[in-house]
Every structure is written in structure tokens, then in C-alpha cells.
Amino acid sequence: MDVSQYLEIFIDETNEHLQNLSDCIMSLEKEPENMDTINEIFRAAHSLKGMAGTMGFKRMQRLTHDMENVFQEVRSGNMSVTSGLVDVLFQCLDAIEAYLENIKESSDEGTDDNEAIIQELNDILAAGTGNVPEEKKAPVEKPKEKQEDGKHSKKYLDIEFSEKEKEELKDAESKGLNIYGFTVYIQEECLLKAARAFLVFKAVEDYGNIVAYNPSSQDIEDEKFGCDFSFYLVSETELEKFLEVSKAVSEIAEVVGEKIEYSQLTAAEEKKEAAEAKEAVEIAKKEEKNEKPAASSEAAGAAKSAPAAAKKSSPGKPVTSRTVRVDIEKLDALMNQVSELIIAKNSLVSIGSTSDGGVVGVNSQAFHEQIEYLERITTGLHESVMKVRMVPIESVVQKFPRMIRDLSKKLNKKMELYMTGEDTELDRTVVDQIGDPLQHLLRNSADHGLENAEIRKKRGKPETGSIHLNAFQEGNNVIIEVSDDGNGIDTETVKNKAIERGLITPEQGETLSQKEIIDFLFMPSFSMAKKISDISGRGVGLDVVKSNIEALGGDVEVKSVLGEGSKFIVRLPLTLAIIQALMVEVRGEKYAISLGSIETIEEIMAEEIKYVQTKEVIHIRGMVIPLIRLDQLLDCEPEEKERDSFTVIVVRKGDKSAGLIVDELNGQQEIVIKSLGKYINNSSKIISGATVLGDGEVALILDVNTLF
Amino acid sequence: MANNMSVAGDGRKQFIVVKIGSEQYGIDISYVDNIVRMQKITRVPKAQPYFKGIINLRGEIVPVMSIRTKMDLEPDEFTDVTRIIILKLEEHGVLGILVDEVREVVTLAPEEIDKVAYDAKSSKSNFINGVGKHGEELISLFDTNSIIDETETV
Numbered sequence: 084m085d086v087s088q089y090l091e092i093f094i095d096e097t098n099e100h101l102q103n104l105s106d107c108i109m110s111l112e113k114e115p116e117n118m119d120t121i122n123e124i125f126r127a128a129h130s131l132k133g134m135a136g137t138m139g140f141k142r143m144q145r146l147t148h149d150m151e152n153v154f155q156e157v158r159s160g161n162m163s164v165t166s167g168l169v170d171v172l173f174q175c176l177d178a179i180e181a182y183l184e185n186i187k188e189s190s191d192e193g194t195d196d197n198e199a200i201i202q203e204l205n206d207i208l209a210a211g212t213g214n215v216p217e218e219k220k221a222p223v224e225k226p227k228e229k230q231e232d233g234k235h236s237k238k239y240l241d242i243e244f245s246e247k248e249k250e251e252l253k254d255a256e257s258k259g260l261n262i263y264g265f266t267v268y269i270q271e272e273c274l275l276k277a278a279r280a281f282l283v284f285k286a287v288e289d290y291g292n293i294v295a296y297n298p299s300s301q302d303i304e305d306e307k308f309g310c311d312f313s314f315y316l317v318s319e320t321e322l323e324k325f326l327e328v329s330k331a332v333s334e335i336a337e338v339v340g341e342k343i344e345y346s347q348l349t350a351a352e353e354k355k356e357a358a359e360a361k362e363a364v365e366i367a368k369k370e371e372k373n374e375k376p377a378a379s380s381e382a383a384g385a386a387k388s389a390p391a392a393a394k395k396s397s398p399g400k401p402v403t404s405r406t407v408r409v410d411i412e413k414l415d416a417l418m419n420q421v422s423e424l425i426i427a428k429n430s431l432v433s434i435g436s437t438s439d440g441g442v443v444g445v446n447s448q449a450f451h452e453q454i455e456y457l458e459r460i461t462t463g464l465h466e467s468v469m470k471v472r473m474v475p476i477e478s479v480v481q482k483f484p485r486m487i488r489d490l491s492k493k494l495n496k497k498m499e500l501y502m503t504g505e506d507t508e509l510d511r512t513v514v515d516q517i518g519d520p521l522q523h524l525l526r527n528s529a530d531h532g533l534e535n536a537e538i539r540k541k542r543g544k545p546e547t548g549s550i551h552l553n554a555f556q557e558g559n560n561v562i563i564e565v566s567d568d569g570n571g572i573d574t575e576t577v578k579n580k581a582i583e584r585g586l587i588t589p590e591q592g593e594t595l596s597q598k599e600i601i602d603f604l605f606m607p608s609f610s611m612a613k614k615i616s617d618i619s620g621r622g623v624g625l626d627v628v629k630s631n632i633e634a635l636g637g638d639v640e641v642k643s644v645l646g647e648g649s650k651f652i653v654r655l656p657l658t659l660a661i662i663q664a665l666m667v668e669v670r671g672e673k674y675a676i677s678l679g680s681i682e683t684i685e686e687i688m689a690e691e692i693k694y695v696q697t698k699e700v701i702h703i704r705g706m707v708i709p710l711i712r713l714d715q716l717l718d719c720e721p722e723e724k725e726r727d728s729f730t731v732i733v734v735r736k737g738d739k740s741a742g743l744i745v746d747e748l749n750g751q752q753e754i755v756i757k758s759l760g761k762y763i764n765n766s767s768k769i770i771s772g773a774t775v776l777g778d779g780e781v782a783l784i785l786d787v788n789t790l791f
Numbered sequence: 792m793a794n795n796m797s798v799a800g801d802g803r804k805q806f807i808v809v810k811i812g813s814e815q816y817g818i819d820i821s822y823v824d825n826i827v828r829m830q831k832i833t834r835v836p837k838a839q840p841y842f843k844g845i846i847n848l849r850g851e852i853v854p855v856m857s858i859r860t861k862m863d864l865e866p867d868e869f870t871d872v873t874r875i876i877i878l879k880l881e882e883h884g885v886l887g888i889l890v891d892e893v894r895e896v897v898t899l900a901p902e903e904i905d906k907v908a909y910d911a912k913s914s915k916s917n918f919i920n921g922v923g924k925h926g927e928e929l930i931s932l933f934d935t936n937s938i939i940d941e942t943e944t945v
Contacts, residue, residue, distance in 0.1 A: 775852070
């Protein structure tokens with residue numbers, strides 16, 4: 084079978100399963116007894132094995148198979164989870180990931196057999212169970228295992244019954260009817276599987292009533308199944324008859340069936356309960372995979388939504404596709420077109436407001452109404468497109484708990500990572516690039532921030548260090564904070580290092596503020612680690628973090644208290660392309676300020692301006708806010724005579740505020756951010772871009788974050 | 792730069808002749824994307840002094856450079872015939888330069904072009920890589936790349 088066209092789906096799904104496995108193993112380490120987690124792991128490993136097998140990746144299949152064996156023993160209670168086991172399991176994951184990398188690059192899994200890991204797995208298995216790993220052990224407990232081995236297994240055993248179906252079965256039995264379970268295998272090369280299934284149903288329904296289907300009858304009709312389907316029927320007729328008539332249908336490979344007691348069914352069900360329900364979904368999912376040759380796009384969607392369904396423990400119906408995978412480039416193109424549309428809309432708005440109905444033959448009232456309508460539509464359209472591009476940062480941060488665990492072992496420090504706000508959404512392009520910087524910051528916290536256990540004890544801190552990663556939205560920004568309760572930044576040491584490196588003279592060092600000293604840490608090749616490890620300390624760290632984040636239009640801030648810990652605050656723009664902005668005028672020049680950073684707008688009198696350390700400030704509602712005269716900042720011509728009142732825009736970044744003095748306000752507008760290009764030297768970064776206004780004029784966008 | 796010029800079969804090249812101050816300059820036509828009328832230029836604070844600012848060219852933001860400022864001539868005077876020549880260089884993007892007037896398009900044969908010796912002291916001659924003779928008139932030929940390159944290194 085040619086499987087190359089499913090490679091992409093395979094890679095995507097394998098990634099998902101790997102992540103799932105990694106998460107579960109992490110939580111397993113904390114709660115080794117949690118059956119739900121163990122079952123989840125077992126299923127993920129099982130799916131991986133199945134997928135690898137289908138795609139012909141034998142080595143990967145073998146490794147996952149051995150993993151599955153281990154979990155099988157854990158699941159049946161023959162083995163307990165130890166830290167050593169978890170370590171080996173993580174090695175397995177790494178090995179599978181390595182296979183996957185190879186597959187991504189060359190469509191081939193590579194030649195590494197990972198014998199060592201497999202050996203270790205088997206050793207653990209042997210040690211844990213006290214005998215040689217034997218697959219056939221406890222056959223009653225593992226119908227799924229059997230199903231893997233035998234070509235035609237009794238899949239009908241996995242059918243999940245609804246209340247109604249149970250009723251029917253019970254009724255039938257009480258009436259003295261027989262209950263039969265069947266699984267029908269259609270030949271793989273069969274073209275009209277649905278038609279074959281229909282013929283089978285038609286044949287058997289002559290003798291009995293079908294009560295339950297797997298997949299559902301609708302899905303069978305729509306050909307949404309692999310090469311097999313199962314059903315239950317009630318009838319007076321003997322089993323042999325059914326096997327005979329259903330086998331008589333052409334292109335049927337095999338029919339397995341047996342008589343089943345109702346009590347048998349329900350007993351098994353009660354025993355397994357919720358776990359079973361999930362498993363049914365799993366099977367449905369597995370079948371979805373087999374179905375790929377028939378409808379690959381559907382399979383991708385369905386497989387994706389299957390985990391969600393599993394959580395709800397819904398019955399074993401294959402979930403139909405509700406998602407579409409779209410190339411990000413197509414979204415970019417869509418976004419650009421929306422941008423152009425917004426510019427066009429803005430020019431219509433400005434024509435409408437300047438002509439005042441003076442346009443020949445235009446009914447002013449109707450015209451304005453339509454313009455407003457158009458405005459609403461474009462704003463809605465923009466929001467929708469933005470939302471499509473937004474993805475939760477979860478995909479990036481979910482690998483961190485594992486990383487911290489590894490670091491904890493490697494550094495021999497106890498630490499715990501707490502994450503909040505994983506569902507915070509960001510533009511896809513930002514999310515794709517935020518991983519490395521965050522990873523750097525976390526490593527930094529683990530390596531430099533947290534002290535070792537002895538020192539922590541001495542300082543009266545809990546032995547286990549904690550690292551927090553918090554993400555949340557603030558206005559038009561998303562803030563991601565990485566904080567630790569470690570040592571904090573020793574500004575004296577940093578200062579001495581800076582002096583030692585000749586960056587500043589000792590005299591200059593005296594006058595530096597804490598912030599200025601911390602800024603040294605962001606300079607290229609300025610590492611504070613006393614010894615170089617492979618975790619950090621090569622001096623390519625924080626400067627890369629800073630430049631990466633700045634390239635995304637964000638910034639990094641550090642707060643640190645010596646002895647108590649430090650906090651890195653990463654601020655990222657929510658969107659990259661279109662923002663709501665306040666238009667202001669300074670000496671006739673138009674500037675846009677992102678609405679997200681504006682707190683209030685104040686009218687103040689000249690005499691309200693006070694001086695603190697020769698800097699102009701205003702005192703509003705108990706806050707002393709430094710003033711920035713935009714005309715001076717932007718090198719405008721000075722005004723001839725001093726005004727007696729000013730318009731002040733109070734902007735904020737984190738907990739800091741500043742007041743910008745402008746000449747005039749021009750209202751709020753949706754603007755499309757365009758780059759200034761690379762010719763113009765913009766090292767001060769006050770101007771973050773330009774935008775085209777409705778009348779074709781160009782306005783510059785002020786990045787107020789650079790003013791602090 | 793010779794390899795990138797528009798070559799009319801026999802090595803003849805076409806130039807757009809523009810006036811800046813009292814001199815005539817030729818710009819290799821293969822670099823010229825467009826010629827637009829003078830329009831409102833938005834000043835960019837903190838930019839290099841020879842950048843007058845940016846304009847909106849059909850929705851695209853294009854930086855505009857003053858050759859006069861760059862060559863230490865007196866400041867630009869905007870008249871009815873002032874034009875912005877939009878240069879397009881592969882990989883470098885789009886750049887506008889201000890000229891006092893656009894005259895004509897001339898075709899020069901290789902023998903009509905004299906190379907000029909570089910005079911490192913004069914900032915002006917750095918942008919010129921040849922002098923063309925067209926009838927009685929002399930045309931200084933811009934080295935388009937040197938305008939760009941120097942801009943980029945800032």
C-alpha cells in the first residue's frame with residue numbers, strides 16, 4: 084500500500100500522541116496509582132504502535148510495542164511505576180521523536196534500533212513482573228492485545244451500548260431470544276464497502292433484528308469505517324445460519340460471531356465502566372485511521388477531535404470532521420486582503436465625512452448608513468480572521484514540564500513548574516517563535532535562579548524551588564511571566580562583571596540604576612554562570628531572548644529582589660497586522676498610538692505641571708505621572724508661544740505610566756501596520772511602523788513601550 | 792554594476808535624464824520602477840537627515856531620499872516639475888529619490904560613456920560612475936548601487 088500521502092497526517096498525529104504520552108507520564112510520576120492516566124498512556128502507546136505499523140515503520144512499531152507491554156503489566160497491576168521506569172519511558176519518547184525527525188526529513192525512520200532502550204524496558208518488565216514478558220498473560224483482561232495478534236478478532240466485544248440498546252437486549256433475552264455478537268471483515272481491496280455491509284445486514288435481518296452497530300449504522304452507510312464492522316442482533320435462529328448467510332455475501336473476508344449472554348455483556352461493562360467508554364472511542368479512532376485510504380482528510384479531522392470526545396466519554400461513534408487544516412500562507416494572504424479592504428473602507432469613511440453629502444446624486448443619509456454598515460462588517464471580518472490565526476500558547480508551553488523535570492535531575496535541584504494561562508491565545512506566527520525564548524528563560528531560572536537545596540534550607544525556603552510561568556492578556560498585549568523563588572539577580576556581581584569587562588568604569592557603576600545594571604544581562608556574551616554547563620552559561624542566552632522577542636514587536640522586563648527571586652516579564656503584541664489606534668496630531672503631523680496602551684486622556688492647565696528632579700510631571704488622582712512632550716521627543720519645530728492648556732494622553736506599560744503631550748486628538752481608527760522598510764534608520768524604535776490613512780496620507784505609529 | 796544594466800543589443804544603455812540643481816544626471820532605466828509627482832512626504836523622526844520621509848505608493852510605504860541633502864547641495868525646492876523617481880532593486884526593496892525635473896530618456900552607446908576617476912574626498916563623485924555625452928550635453932551617470940549601499944550601512 085502506498086502510504087506516502089498520509090505521511091503528513093501521520094507526523095501530526097504522532098506528535099500529538101507523543102505530547103499526550105509525555106504529559107501523562109509526567110502526571111504518572113506524581114500519582115503512580117492513577118488508573119485513568121495509565122489507561123490513557125496505554126491507549127496512546129497503542130495508537131502509536133498501530134499507526135507506525137500501518138505506515139510500515141517497523142522499528143518504531145517495535146519500540147512502542149514494548150512500551151505497550153510495560154503498560155499492560157502496569158495496567159493489570161502486576162507492576163508499579165517507579166522513577167526508573169519513568170526515566171526509561173522518557174528515553175523511549177525521545178527515541179520515538181528521533182524516529183519521527185528522521186521520517187520528517189527523509190520519509191524513513193532511520194536505522195537506529197534503540198536496542199539498549201528496548202533491553203531496558205524488557206529488563207524492567209522482567210524485574211517488575213517476576214517473569215519473562217509474556218504477551219498472552221491474563222487474556223481475559225486484555226481483549227485488545229488479542230485483537231492485535233489474531234487477524235480477525237472479536238471486535239464486537241468492544242461495542243458500547245446505549246441505555247436503549249441495553250433495554251432491547253434485556254427484553255430480547257427475557258423473551259428467550261438469543262443475542263449474537265458479530266464482527267464482519269471485508270476484503271481490503273473491496274471498493275463498495277458500504278454496499279457489502281448493506282448486503283450483510285439485509286441477509287441477517289431476514290432472521291433477526293440488529294440492535295447495536297459499531298460504527299453507527301449512519302457511518303457504515305457513509306462508508307466511514309475501516310475493513311470491519313461489528314453488530315449485535317437478537318434472533319431465534321442458530322448462530323451457524325447467520326455466519327453462513329453473511330459469508331455468502333461476496334468480498335467478505337471473514338465473519339466472527341458468537342452467542343452472548345446479556346449478563347456477560349453488562350458484567351463486563353460495569354467492571355470497566357468509564358475506562359471502557361474511552362476505549363471504545365479509541366477503537367473508533369483506530370478505525371478512523373484504517374479508513375485513511377478512503378478519506379484521508381476526514382480521518383485527520385476526526386482523529387483530532389477524537390481526544391476531545393474521549394474526555395466526554397461519549398459512546399464509540401466516530402466523530403465527524405469539524406475542523407479544517409489550512410496552510411498559514413493562505414491565512415496570510417487573507418489577512419493582507421482584509422488589510423486592503425480596511426484601508427479602502429477608511430477612505431470611504433473620510434470621503435463621507437468631508438463631502439457631507441456633497442457627492443453628486445448621493446443621498447447623504449443612506450450613504451452614511453451604508454458606510455457604518457460596511458464599517459461593522461469589516462471590523463467583524465478582521466476579528467474573525469484574527470481569531471482564525473490565534474492559537475493557544477499551550478502547544479508551546481506543554482513541553483516545559485518535561486524539560487523542567489529533566490533539568491531537575493541534571494542539575495540535582497528539586498524544582499517544580501507551575502503554569503497558568505496556557506489557553507491564552509496569540510497570533511500563530513508569534514506562538515511559533517516564542518518557544519525558544521521562553522525555554523531560555525526557564526532554563527535560566529532553573530540554572531541561575533534557583534539555589535541548591537542546602538542553601539535554600541539555610542535561607543528558610545522550601546527545599547523544592549518553584550518556577551512559575553503565567554500567561555495572560557493585558558489590553559492589546561499578551562504578557563508571559565517567568566518567575567522563580569530563587570536567589571534573584573545580584574546587581575553588585577553584575578556590576579563588577581561589567582566593570583571587569585570594561586563595559587563601564589567604576590565611577591559610572593556608582594550611578595547606575597538597578598534596571599540599567601540588569602540590562603547588562605541582555606548584552607551579547609555576558610554570562611553570569613560561574614561554570615559553563617550545557618544548560619546555560621555560554622553567554623548566548625538572554626541577548627537572544629531579547630532580540631527574538633523584539634523581532635516579534637515585544638519586549639522583556641526584569642524584576643528581581645536579591646534573595647527572593649526574579650521575574651522576567653515578556654510582553655507580546657496580540658496581533659501583528661491590524662490594531663485599533665488613537666490618532667493624534669503634533670505640529671500638524673499625524674501619529675497613531677495603540678489603544679491598548681492608553682489609560683486615560685486628560686486636559687490639564689499649564690500651571691498643573693509640576694517639577695520633580697527638573698522633570699515635568701503631573702499629579703492626577705494620587706499618581707505622579709512624568710510628562711513627555713511629543714513635539715520635543717519627535718524633533719518637531721518648537722511652538723511660538725507656550726500654551727496655557729494641554730492634552731495629555733496617559734499611557735501605561737505594566738505598572739508604569741507616562742503622560743504624552745499632544746496638540747490634537749483625531750479620534751479612534753483601525754489601522755493596518757506597515758513596516759518602514761530597512762533603509763530608514765530607526766534605531767531609537769520610537770516609530771514602530773507606518774499606516775496609510777483613508778485619505779492616502781501616511782501616519783506613523785508610535786511605540787509607547789519604548790518611552791519607558 | 793555594468794552587468795545589471797539594460798543593454799540594447801549592441802551594449803547601448805538607456806538612461807532617464809533628470810535635473811538636480813544645475814546639473815544633469817542619468818539614472819539607469821532598468822532600476823526605475825516608476826516616476827511619480829511630488830506628494831506629501833511624511834517626516835520620520837530620528838531617521839537619517841537625507842531621508843525626507845515616507846510616501847504612500849498605492850498602499851505601499853516607500854521611503855524617499857533627498858539626493859541634494861546627500862550630496863551636500865542646497866535644500867530641495869519643490870516645484871510643479873519636482874518628481875519622485877521610484878527605484879527598485881532586487882532584494883533591496885523600493886526607494887524613492889527626489890529630483891528637480893525629469894527631462895527625457897536617452898540611449899547611450901558604450902563609446903559615449905566616459906569613466907570617471909574616483910575622488911574619495913568629494914562626497915558627490917561617489918555616486919557617479921561615468922559621464923555620458925549626449926549631443927552637446929554632458930550627463931553624470933548615477934551609480935545606483937552606491938546610493939543604496941551607503942544608505943544601508945547606516
